[in-house]
Amino acid sequence: MTTTPIIIPIFLPNLGCRERCLFCNQKVTAKEIPSPLSVRGVIQASLAKLPSDKKRKKEVAFYGGTFTAIEKERQILYLKEVQPFLSSGLIDSVRISTRPDALDEEILSLLWEYGVRTVEVGAQSMIDQVLMLARRGHNAENTICAVRRLRSWGFEVGIHLMIGLPGDSLQHFSKSLDRLTDLKPDFVRIHPTLVLKGAPLEKLWRDGGYSPLSLDEAVQWLKRGVLQLERASIPVARIGLQATKDLERSLLAGAYHPALHQLVDSAIFFDMARSLLQLSPKNGSRVRFLCHPKEVSDLRGQRNENILRLKEEFKPSEILIHESEVWPKGSLGLQTKEGRILFHRRSLLRYHSLPEDRDVGPFLTG
Numbered sequence: 001m002t003t004t005p006i007i008i009p010i011f012l013p014n015l016g017c018r019e020r021c022l023f024c025n026q027k028v029t030a031k032e033i034p035s036p037l038s039v040r041g042v043i044q045a046s047l048a049k050l051p052s053d054k055k056r057k058k059e060v061a062f063y064g065g066t067f068t069a070i071e072k073e074r075q076i077l078y079l080k081e082v083q084p085f086l087s088s089g090l091i092d093s094v095r096i097s098t099r100p101d102a103l104d105e106e107i108l109s110l111l112w113e114y115g116v117r118t119v120e121v122g123a124q125s126m127i128d129q130v131l132m133l134a135r136r137g138h139n140a141e142n143t144i145c146a147v148r149r150l151r152s153w154g155f156e157v158g159i160h161l162m163i164g165l166p167g168d169s170l171q172h173f174s175k176s177l178d179r180l181t182d183l184k185p186d187f188v189r190i191h192p193t194l195v196l197k198g199a200p201l202e203k204l205w206r207d208g209g210y211s212p213l214s215l216d217e218a219v220q221w222l223k224r225g226v227l228q229l230e231r232a233s234i235p236v237a238r239i240g241l242q243a244t245k246d247l248e249r250s251l252l253a254g255a256y257h258p259a260l261h262q263l264v265d266s267a268i269f270f271d272m273a274r275s276l277l278q279l280s281p282k283n284g285s286r287v288r289f290l291c292h293p294k295e296v297s298d299l300r301g302q303r304n305e306n307i308l309r310l311k312e313e314f315k316p317s318e319i320l321i322h323e324s325e326v327w328p329k330g331s332l333g334l335q336t337k338e339g340r341i342l343f344h345r346r347s348l349l350r351y352h353s354l355p356e357d358r359d360v361g362p363f364l365t366g
């Protein structure tokens, strides 16, 4: 298993962006655009605070805008500031986030020359209609070409996806994932669409032209997405935007939760537990689950919600959880008189067809 790197983020809000995407208000994640000259100080200050963990790579990340659409000279000014840290070995590599239509061969050559090894591509969706309504200004084909080009250079590729954009649906999301898994990115980040103060989406929402996914809907969509990606062995690096005070202050509506990833994992464990109990009904008798210690909180759910729901549905006399380090992570066991039944989360996709769909739209964003 690869260890996640320690990232020193430098936010360049909206820098390089030609237009404002419908959902975007980068001002909530960073206040000012740091100048190239300030980058060295930021890295030094961050390195001084970092724990010395020699096993984890350290990366500087330029996030928050369209890095590769900034004027070339300015890109170089930013990247040059990282070079002394790369030469001394204090930093291992650089990562950037950008749009799929700003990644031509010349840009990739420049990035490689200056130590960029990871590129996070804002795909958001692989459905052209959804991209058009979100005013992205690129299409799914741009993402396919960009990822293939990045791969041929040897970059590590991350993909950002959103759910619940205008015109989106669970079927669209599932199709987007199918198209992306064919491209085999190294990791994926997914977050639900949020209505943020100052983003163009705010007006559409206030006018009644858009209603975001509820938290429950988002968890159901994400559950399916996570399982689909796991089946394709593609790691999910993050679910949901990073919780910050600025983000919470700007949030008007949408499926936001500071521990969204955990909610999704709990929903997966609930489904596994339910599937096991359906195989072996427990009315009035004792249920004994077997689970890895690190996953007991997922099995229980927030405030023990999963256990309460299972008790309500299956009416056992009690539910016991036996924790064991030897129990494989990602799986749940049920002790029965005949032996143990094992259920792995990978099997869930077979049990769950796509539920009743709800379109987030149709909406014109004029």
Ligand code: SF4
Pocket: 013, 014, 017, 019, 020, 021, 024, 025, 026, 064, 065, 066, 099, 122
């Ligand atoms: S979503 Fe990305 S590309 Fe769109 S305006 Fe915001 S920072 Fe720029």
